[in-house]
Amino acid sequence: MTLITDVRLRRILDSRGNPTVEADVVTESGGFGRAAAPSGASTGEYEAVERPPTEAIAAAREHAVPRLVGEAYAGNQREVDAILHAADGTDDFSEIGANSAVAISMAAAKAGADVLGAPLFQHLGGAFRGENFPVPLGNVVGGGEHAADATDIQEFLAAPVGAPSVEDAVFANAAVHDAVADLLEERGVPSGKGDEGAWAPSIDDGEAFEIVAEAVSLVEDDVGFNIGFGLDVAAAEMYDDESETYEYESAGVSRDTDEQIEYIADLVDEYDLVYVEDPLDENDYDAFADLTDAVGDQTLICGDDLFVTNTGRLIDGIDRGAANSILIKPNQIGTLSDAFDAIELATENGYDSVISHRSGETEDTTIAHLAVATDAPYIKTGAVGGERTAKLNELIRIADDAT
Numbered sequence: 506m507t508l509i510t511d512v513r514l515r516r517i518l519d520s521r522g523n524p525t526v527e528a529d530v531v532t533e534s535g536g537f538g539r540a541a542a543p544s545g546a547s548t549g550e551y552e553a554v555e556r557p558p559t560e561a562i563a564a565a566r567e568h569a570v571p572r573l574v575g576e577a578y579a580g581n582q583r584e585v586d587a588i589l590h591a592a593d594g595t596d597d598f599s600e601i602g603a604n605s606a607v608a609i610s611m612a613a614a615k616a617g618a619d620v621l622g623a624p625l626f627q628h629l630g631g632a633f634r635g636e637n638f639p640v641p642l643g644n645v646v647g648g649g650e651h652a653a654d655a656t657d658i659q660e661f662l663a664a665p666v667g668a669p670s671v672e673d674a675v676f677a678n679a680a681v682h683d684a685v686a687d688l689l690e691e692r693g694v695p696s697g698k699g700d701e702g703a704w705a706p707s708i709d710d711g712e713a714f715e716i717v718a719e720a721v722s723l724v725e726d727d728v729g730f731n732i733g734f735g736l737d738v739a740a741a742e743m744y745d746d747e748s749e750t751y752e753y754e755s756a757g758v759s760r761d762t763d764e765q766i767e768y769i770a771d772l773v774d775e776y777d778l779v780y781v782e783d784p785l786d787e788n789d790y791d792a793f794a795d796l797t798d799a800v801g802d803q804t805l806i807c808g809d810d811l812f813v814t815n816t817g818r819l820i821d822g823i824d825r826g827a828a829n830s831i832l833i834k835p836n837q838i839g840t841l842s843d844a845f846d847a848i849e850l851a852t853e854n855g856y857d858s859v860i861s862h863r864s865g866e867t868e869d870t871t872i873a874h875l876a877v878a879t880d881a882p883y884i885k886t887g888a889v890g891g892e893r894t895a896k897l898n899e900l901i902r903i904a905d906d907a908t
């Protein structure tokens with residue numbers, strides 16, 4: 506019933522207006538799945554390879570599609586993903602492109618769910634999933650690689666950890682985003698938005714901390730539940746290999762590794778941060794471990810560029826005590842099976858998984874289902890903007906049993 510009878514690939518637009526890969530998977534009984542690859546801007550050095558979409562599509566048509574059509578079952582995700590690896594033949598998807606691989610992998614999962622008549626989260630996670638929902642981390646102010654002339658820290662994230670429902674949490678993040686706009690206006694600071702829909706004002710990180718802390722507190726008073734906030738420092742982007750310093754250009758400050766650890770630990774204390782992603786360079790497991798040692802009992806220290814959803818890198822991190830959380834981006838590793846393996850390994854070792862969008866996104870909602878399917882405690886998928894609300898609204902629908 507789920508035998509794959511057709512795989513179609515095409516270029517579509519992502520949210521930045523760049524081309525990306527979309528895949529359709531059709532099965533013998535008429536099951537259908539469609540999915541699209543997202544794309545990063547502050548990509549990790551060790552991510553699977555994203556090829557230019559035209560090349561990725563041509564290579565996948567030549568090497569992967571013939572091995573899938575009439576051969577593989579969409580309901581058997583492990584088989585589909587093993588075929589994608591075999592068709593590619595490299596360890597980083599540099600032949601067919603992780604963009605083609607992840608689009609096909611996710612489209613096959615959706616086709617498998619379609620045949621079963623089950624929501625995707627249930628096909629991926631089983632009959633007992635759908636009760637727990639992730640806390641959405643909502644990007645409300647940002648800069649780094651996602652906006653020109655804005656904060657050095659890439660993302661200031663609202664974290665409605667006390668929300669009674671996912672719906673309340675999603676609306677709280679949108680309210681914090683809105684409150685930030687009011688506070689910027691009061692201060693006479695003009696602002697556009699960055700790639701993920703966060704405000705991207707030309708202010709330094711210190712002012713952003715003041716504004717986000719105030720916005721969170723205002724909304725907290727309004728909604729009556731606890732809202733924390735967190736950061737994606739994306740420190741690899743500000744790390745200078747030659748001088749071995751972190752360069753905060755908008756503040757005109759340079760910090761060596763020890764100073765960076767101290768700075769982040771102080772921020773965790775001062776703002777009661779609930780989440781800190783990539784506070785140090787992606788090659789510095791030891792510095793990550795020192796910070797985790799210092800504040801890991803107070804907050805989540807999450808590896809994104811550090812782990813790139815890769816079990817090999819996660820094992821190194823676990824061995825060294827580098828973090829207590831991992832960001833999961835399926836396109837960093839190329840297939841849903843690999844992403845599941847990383848989540849499972851993380852859970853077994855007491856690491857929280859944070860399922861994440863990319864800065865370049867589409868309307869695809871797979872990550873909302875992935876988060877529910879794996880019982881992930883957090884999802885990071887923006888606060889506003891159509892490609893972001895696509896996932897947030899899908900979470901609300903899943904909770905309402907309406908997918």
Ligand SMILES: C=C(OP(=O)(O)O)C(=O)O
Nearest residue numbers: 545546547548862863864
């Ligand atoms: C979502 C992120 O940005 P990008 O997709 O640009 O890597 C991130 O760094 O967590």
Ligand SMILES: [Mg+2]
Nearest residue numbers: 737782783809
């Ligand atoms: Mg990140």
